[in-house]
Amino acid sequence: MPEDREFQRRLPSVSRNVSGIKGEDIRVLLLGTVIEHDETMLVLDDGTGQISVTLPKEKPEIRPSMLIRVFGRVIPMEGGFEIQGEIIQDMGKLDMELYRKIQNMEEKANA
Secondary structure (H helix, E strand, C coil): CCCCCCCCCCCCCEECCHHHCCCCCCEEEEEEEEEEECCCEEEEECCCCEEEEECCCCCCCCCCCCEEEEEEEEEEECCEEEEEEEEEEECCCCCHHHHHHHHHHHHHHHC
């Protein structure tokens, strides 16, 4: 690791549904489907709601109906929130049935 390289620690991303984003959230992790996109933004739908995500400089190829995971900073807006995307991952190979089972198990364990 080069000594002259400066690393910046970030707060961890909290896994949320779009409808569960809170005003005190700083960074979130969202999983959902791309509804629409252009060169600078996309709209993500996770089944609980939709949210606009500004794209980071380094972004993967994005297509409508693509399943993605977004790590990003929560930006409060007048009518809700927007996400400043930091990392976008293609999750097309994710087994959604297994993912939902694990989510349900975690929710029960934390209840």
